[in-house]
Amino acid sequence: MKKISLEVNGVQENQEVEVGTTLLRFLRDTLDLTGTKEGCNEGECGSCVVLLDGRPVNSCLVLAVEADGAKVTTIEGLSPDGVLHPIQKAFLAHTSIQCGFCTPGMVVTAAALLKECPDPSEDEIRKALAGNLCRCTGYRQIVDAIRDAAAAMRTKEAVREKVSA
Amino acid sequence: MSAARVVGQDVPRVDGLEKVTGAAKYTADLKFPRLLHVAVVRSPHPHARVRDVRTGKAARLLGVRAVASGRDFPLHTGIYLKDQTVFATDRVRFVGDPVAAVAAETPEAAAEAALQVEVDYEPLPPIFDVEEGMAEGAPLVHPDLGRYEVVSWIQPKAGTNVCNHLKIRKGDYEKALKGSWRVFENVFKVPQVQHVPLEPHVSVARVDLAGKVEVHTSAQSPFTVRHLLSVCFGLPHGDVRVHVPYVGGGFGGKAGINLEPIAVALAMRCRGRWVRLMVDRHEEFYATVVRQGLTATLVTGVDRSGKVQAQKMHYLWNCGAYGGYGVNIVRAAGYTCGGAYEFPNVWGDSIGVYTNRPVGSAYRGFGMQEIHWALEQQMDEVALELGMDPVEFRLLNCLGAGKATVTGQVLDEQSGRVDLCIRKVAGEIGLEAAREKRPYHGKGIACAVKAPAMPNDAASSVVLKFAEDATLEILISGIDYGQGLMTVAAQFAAEALDIPVETIRVKGCPDTDLSPYDWQTVASRQTWATGNAVLRAASEIRRKLTETSAEVLGVPVAELTLRSGHVVHEATGRSIPLTRLVMGYQFPDGHAIGGPVVAASSYLPEGLLFLDPETSQSAKPVAKWTFGAQAVEISVDPETGQVTVEKVAACYDVGRVVNPGLIRGQTYGGIVQGIGTGTMEELVVDTKTGRALNASLMDYKIPSTEDVPAVMTVDFIETPQKDGPMGARGIGEHTMIPTPAAIANALYDACGIRIHELPITAEKVWRALREREKAREEAAREAGAAIAGAGVGV
Numbered sequence: 033m034k035k036i037s038l039e040v041n042g043v044q045e046n047q048e049v050e051v052g053t054t055l056l057r058f059l060r061d062t063l064d065l066t067g068t069k070e071g072c073n074e075g076e077c078g079s080c081v082v083l084l085d086g087r088p089v090n091s092c093l094v095l096a097v098e099a100d101g102a103k104v105t106t107i108e109g110l111s112p113d114g115v116l117h118p119i120q121k122a123f124l125a126h127t128s129i130q131c132g133f134c135t136p137g138m139v140v141t142a143a144a145l146l147k148e149c150p151d152p153s154e155d156e157i158r159k160a161l162a163g164n165l166c167r168c169t170g171y172r173q174i175v176d177a178i179r180d181a182a183a184a185m186r187t188k189e190a191v192r193e194k195v196s197a
Numbered sequence: 198m199s200a201a202r203v204v205g206q207d208v209p210r211v212d213g214l215e216k217v218t219g220a221a222k223y224t225a226d227l228k229f230p231r232l233l234h235v236a237v238v239r240s241p242h243p244h245a246r247v248r249d250v251r252t253g254k255a256a257r258l259l260g261v262r263a264v265a266s267g268r269d270f271p272l273h274t275g276i277y278l279k280d281q282t283v284f285a286t287d288r289v290r291f292v293g294d295p296v297a298a299v300a301a302e303t304p305e306a307a308a309e310a311a312l313q314v315e316v317d318y319e320p321l322p323p324i325f326d327v328e329e330g331m332a333e334g335a336p337l338v339h340p341d342l343g344r345y346e347v348v349s350w351i352q353p354k355a356g357t358n359v360c361n362h363l364k365i366r367k368g369d370y371e372k373a374l375k376g377s378w379r380v381f382e383n384v385f386k387v388p389q390v391q392h393v394p395l396e397p398h399v400s401v402a403r404v405d406l407a408g409k410v411e412v413h414t415s416a417q418s419p420f421t422v423r424h425l426l427s428v429c430f431g432l433p434h435g436d437v438r439v440h441v442p443y444v445g446g447g448f449g450g451k452a453g454i455n456l457e458p459i460a461v462a463l464a465m466r467c468r469g470r471w472v473r474l475m476v477d478r479h480e481e482f483y484a485t486v487v488r489q490g491l492t493a494t495l496v497t498g499v500d501r502s503g504k505v506q507a508q509k510m511h512y513l514w515n516c517g518a519y520g521g522y523g524v525n526i527v528r529a530a531g532y533t534c535g536g537a538y539e540f541p542n543v544w545g546d547s548i549g550v551y552t553n554r555p556v557g558s559a560y561r562g563f564g565m566q567e568i569h570w571a572l573e574q575q576m577d578e579v580a581l582e583l584g585m586d587p588v589e590f591r592l593l594n595c596l597g598a599g600k601a602t603v604t605g606q607v608l609d610e611q612s613g614r615v616d617l618c619i620r621k622v623a624g625e626i627g628l629e630a631a632r633e634k635r636p637y638h639g640k641g642i643a644c645a646v647k648a649p650a651m652p653n654d655a656a657s658s659v660v661l662k663f664a665e666d667a668t669l670e671i672l673i674s675g676i677d678y679g680q681g682l683m684t685v686a687a688q689f690a691a692e693a694l695d696i697p698v699e700t701i702r703v704k705g706c707p708d709t710d711l712s713p714y715d716w717q718t719v720a721s722r723q724t725w726a727t728g729n730a731v732l733r734a735a736s737e738i739r740r741k742l743t744e745t746s747a748e749v750l751g752v753p754v755a756e757l758t759l760r761s762g763h764v765v766h767e768a769t770g771r772s773i774p775l776t777r778l779v780m781g782y783q784f785p786d787g788h789a790i791g792g793p794v795v796a797a798s799s800y801l802p803e804g805l806l807f808l809d810p811e812t813s814q815s816a817k818p819v820a821k822w823t824f825g826a827q828a829v830e831i832s833v834d835p836e837t838g839q840v841t842v843e844k845v846a847a848c849y850d851v852g853r854v855v856n857p858g859l860i861r862g863q864t865y866g867g868i869v870q871g872i873g874t875g876t877m878e879e880l881v882v883d884t885k886t887g888r889a890l891n892a893s894l895m896d897y898k899i900p901s902t903e904d905v906p907a908v909m910t911v912d913f914i915e916t917p918q919k920d921g922p923m924g925a926r927g928i929g930e931h932t933m934i935p936t937p938a939a940i941a942n943a944l945y946d947a948c949g950i951r952i953h954e955l956p957i958t959a960e961k962v963w964r965a966l967r968e969r970e971k972a973r974e975e976a977a978r979e980a981g982a983a984i985a986g987a988g989v990g991v
Contacts, residue, residue: 066226067219069445071395072478076894079395107219120217124209127858130679130866132216133395133445139217158902165894167393167446168679170865171902172909173858 036100040065041109049096055089056080058096059106067107067136071165078164081137082106088144090163107136110143118188119143122181123174130168138164142178150186154179203691203698204923207858211684211703212443212677221443224399224415229471232401233262235463236307237474238297238314239484240289243323243553243887244336247285247316250297255313260306263466264314266297270462274429275521276421276453278353278360279346280339283429283458289318290338290518291553292887293484300463300472323553325884327492327513330358330550338518338551348652350807351524358551360520363531365510365545365603366812373507373542377498380507381579385571386954387491388879389515391482392560393899396445398485399475402460404468410437410461415444417451417676418717423709425454426461439709444678448870449559450486451678452719453522482555482892487880489523489549489557489564490515491530493571503585505594508540512547512568516557523557524549529650530564532808532818535603536572537615537644537826538594543603545813554882555889559719561867565647565934566874570955573643573938577945586630587642587942588623592616595644596824605814608822611919613850613926615644615824618914625846625910626828637835639947642828643935645849648819649720649927653807657726658713658799661690661734663779667762668700671731674707674715675723679866680929681859682723686731688855689922693735695759696775713797721823721927724855728922729800737796745782745791746773803920821918823926825849827868827935829906831943838963842872842906842940849931850914853924860928864911867932873900875937876957 033048040063049058056073059065059082068091071079075090082091083105110117119142122128129135138161145152145160152160157178158171166174215221252264267284275281285294297314301307322336329335335358339345343355353360374380400414410432416422419439427434444451460474476485491514498507512530516523531547580590596602598610619642623629626640649655660672671690677683683703691698704712715727743757746764750757750771758765763772773782781791802820809815830844845868854860877898881890891897917924937955945951950965 060226064228065219066222069223069396070225071397071445072894074478074893074895076478077395111218116217123217124213127207127210127862129210129213129216130681130862131395131446132212132221132443132679133223135216136219158905161902163901165393165395165899165901167395167448167870167899168866169862170867170869170900170909171905172865173862175902175905 034097036097038099038101039103041105042112051095051097053096054092055082055094055096055099056091059091065106065108069133069136071133078137078141079134081140081164083140083144086144086147088141105140107140110139117143118184119146119178119181122177122184126173126177126180128169128173128177134164134166138166138174142181146182146185151182203688204855206856208684208688208698208856210681211687212705223396223443223445224401224413225475227401227413227442229401231470233300233302233467233470233472234304234307235298235300235460235472235474236311237295237459238311238316240285240292240294240296242289242318242320243292244290244321244338245318246288246321247296248319249317251315252297254315255299255310258306258310258313260302261299261310262302262470263300263463264297264310265462265466272429272431273345274425274454274458275519276425277348277351278521278524280521281519283462288321291555293480293555294518295459298459298463300467323887325552325554325882325887327515327550327552330552331513338553351528352810359548360516360551361524361527361549363528363547363813364811365531365534365543367603367605367814368542370507370509370542370544374498377506378501379583380496380498381575381582382494382496383575383578384953385493385574387567387570388955389487389490389517389554389557390874390878391487391880391897392448392450394446394448394450397476397478397481398451398456399473400456400460401471401473402457402464403471404461404464406469408436412438412457412461413440413442414457415451416441416455417444417447417678417719418453419674419707419709420714421717422454422457426457429458430461441676442706444676447678448561449563449719452559452717455485478894479892482880482897483889486558487517487555488560489517489526491567493568495571495575497575497579499579499583503583503590503593505538505540507542508535510534510545514547514549515552515554516549517552517554519556520549520551522559525650526559526564530568532604532813533565533646533648534568536569537596537646537824538576539596539600540603545603553887555880561870561930562647562934563650563720563930565645565930566871566937569643569645569934570938573935574941574951577641577942578951588619588628591619591642591644595619604808604818606816606818611916612822613824613916614914615646615826615850618824618826618848618850619644621848621912622826622828622846626830626844628828637833637947639943639945640828640830641939641942641946642826643938643942645825645827645931645934646822647721647931647934648822649722651716651720651722653805654801655716655722656799656801657715657730658797659727659730659734660713660795660797661738662795663793665780667775667779668702669694669696671701671703672712673703673705673727674712675727676718677705678718680723680863681856682727684859685724685855686727689728689731690735693732694739696762700762721929721931724925725821725921725927726800728925730798732922733800734796734798737798738794741794741796742775742778745778748790749773749782821921821926823849823851823928823931825931825935827939829939829943831940831947833944833947833962835966838959838961838966840876840940840944840957840959840962844908845906845936846910847932848912848914849928850916851928852918852921852926853915854913855925860913861911863929864932865909868909868936869900869905871933871936872904874956875940879956
């Protein structure tokens with residue numbers, strides 16, 4: 033067992049974990065953050081993507097002890113106090129969700145993309161999501177939602193700059 | 198949103214907020230106190246006699262709470278043919294067949310204990326291919342086939358490996374074949390593929406100290422799970438309770454019954470404890486269920502006008518080790534063997550064959566993508582060989598009003614219009630015969646048809662009730678695993694009762710103790726069956742609300758209407774809000790009438806008739822047909838053989854579009870899943886060891902964002918279904934049926950090669966191109982030699 037201390041969705045967590053415990057197991061079993069899903073447990077499906085210090089990672093491939101001292105954002109951290117992230121809003125507006133199992137990983141991956149690249153082309157969106165498998169939607173409405181969310185976030189950003197100027 | 202026009206609108210998913218925030222709970226997300234973890238002991242042999250199973254050593258390990266094996270659970274289960282026990286008893290039939298299972302305090306302890314279960318196997322000769330299975334003297338996978346319980350409309354052949362055989366005999370095939378102008382014969386093959394739901398199968402069970410069984414499971418059909426568990430363990434239905442939370446994809450792989458019996462068997466051995474069986478991604482591929490393989494031999498005889506006169510279809514289905522569910526795919530493929538075409542003279546055989554491969558079961562399309570892979574290529578080849586335009590050939594031969602299917606069912610005006618679908622997609626892709634051809638670019642088309650394959654009495658029921666604030670609660674037991682059932686149920690109710698859809702809550706995660714009965718969520722039947730039940734219940738609700746209101750207002754019931762959450766008397770403008778009616782109406786003097794407004798209703802398809810056991814002729818074998826077509830444009834890289842699907846056009850006659858966003862999503866999803874089975878997917882089983890060689894997402898690729906066509910166009914024809922809710926018919930499965938065949942036809946158009954065996958991989962295309970190149974060189978050399986020879990002569 034090892035003590036770890038990390039910030040998850042803005043909350044400081046101090047916990048003891050087995051050194052072999054993955055970040056995915058830790059989030060789901062210890063913190064009950066079950067929005068992050070286990071689809072393959074070997075980094076092939078993207079259902080378990082979370083942000084580790086802002087970078088998207090497959091949490092099944094990261095040990096909890098490796099996240100010691102880090103900031104972790106899960107799907108639950110994208111809509112604090114019930115206010116949806118623009119990507120979440122766009123997923124609802126574009127019917128981008130079917131069974132919903134891949135949705136958290138998709139949304140989190142997209143959030144990382146739009147932070148890095150506020151105006152991605154369709155190709156850039158597809159490349160960024162290539163590690164997130166979905167069996168239901170055919171991806172079309174997911175890609176459309178992310179493009180729309182990017183536009184909405186840029187408009188919001190522009191308004192904010194104007195206001196602060 | 199205007200309540201009166203909710204059906205046909207882009208109502209957002211009613212479960213969307215839960216799913217997009219991570220709030221939605223799937224089976225593995227549920228927490229249980231002191232949960233036990235399960236590891237399954239699986240056969241390493243494709244076929245072996247089980248001489249002994251010794252569990253003593255495993256049971257004594259630290260943390261182990263229960264061990265169960267075959268001899269303790271002898272009863273059979275299976276939805277149509279009861280050919281499977283919880284654990285293998287006398288023999289194992291595929292690599293992965295469960296022999297025993299262990300429940301322990303940690304997953305690690307369970308895995309360790311599973312290794313300590315000792316099994317003595319006596320290997321038997323395995324069979325992997327249908328031809329081997331059909332051969333004289335072939336080893337029998339199920340020597341007891343004749344003793345299994347089976348529904349009356351499935352016909353296993355005792356003493357063989359045939360678990361079902363359906364015959365279609367229509368007209369005089371032999372005579373028509375003799376009279377044909379040209380005859381074409383081809384063989385097409387389809388390998389086993391896996392569903393790959395993002396959520397692997399998982400079931401949690403507990404048997405309490407009073408003996409009551411409770412199960413939480415990722416399944417498509419809670420009531421069928423309950424029924425089959427009750428049968429399998431000899432329990433009264435009332436003592437088995439099944440909950441289905443949100444389900445992360447199924448595609449048929451979670452139909453019927455799957456892991457639940459193993460979890461329950463272990464739970465019986467450690468009463469009071471919750472036991473969870475969650476397969477990993479590897480087991481998901483080979484040890485749950487897969488789609489059946491198919492070998493299809495087609496013979497087509499045409500007359501000079503291009504009309505098909507004689508059609509023979511011989512389907513050999515590779516059912517794998519158990520056929521409990523697959524036998525009905527064999528049947529469905531039989532009575533749909535003519536696809537979207539009118540064939541006057543038919544000789545059809547659809548035969549299910551046991552082999553020692555992974556277990557075949559339902560998969561989106563239920564046999565239809567497989568038979569269309571064969572039939573739609575055959576039709577294309579016939580058309581091109583006759584010098585006809587494949588689009589015109591299809592229009593000449595396709596089904597429509599007044600034409601008869603292979604079972605002799607004559608379609609009427611409301612059966613749907615495949616001709617319109619063909620024209621639509623041909624136009625979208627630009628399939629006109631005179632089009633300009635580019636090298637290694639091709640266009641192709643394929644049709645699709647499917648009916649719900651289910652028992653004639655498969656039913657759905659619903660309950661509608663109100664909360665105090667007039668929120669309408671809809672209880673359903675159809676599972677919304679993505680297709681949008683909860684949302685369309687809300688839309689039907691909102692429109693029927695003229696209440697805002699925002700004031701409706703659909704309770705879509707059923708509990709068999711409390712929820713109304715539903716047979717299964719399969720067969721693209723839910724929008725239609727549950728939708729009909731919702732409309733019937735809504736009309737009962739309307740009756741109750743208006744009857745009470747009539748008494749209050751002192752007017753005839755017939756003069757009352759529902760509008761925007763009120764019962765309204767149009768003539769006088771007087772109205773009563775539903776909030777004052779749904780729990781009963783109270784008069785100013787204190788007396789009350791009515792009471793809580795609640796309605797239960799059901800839907801059962803009417804007028805279905807069994808197939809004739811010898812000829813399969815029937816005037817109404819299925820509830821409805823949904824027709825459609827897809828056309829594709831592809832490019833081929835001549836260096837690598839890689840096929841890129843650039844554009845897909847889809848069109849289906851769905852009767853009524855209930856929710857455009859949802860139906861588009863279903864269609865995009867089906868197209869891309871079709872591209873998966875069309876160009877990349879195959880579960881490869883080693884025919885020496887019987888092991889699946891690519892049982893991981895690393896080795897078994899499914900489409901990602903990078904495989905999606907640049908353009909997908911989706912259109913719908915709306916010929917109302919007579920018995921459909923507001924005219925709607927099923928569409929969920931149909932969207933992936935024609936895609937592979939359309940790609941194959943486009944490949945032929947692009948470079949003149951035909952791939953007869955799915956999937957159309959780059960390697961197969963490259964080899965075919967190379968062989969053709971070699972043949973051309975050979976021909977050129979021979980021609981050159983001939984010219985040179987002639988030269989010498991001069």
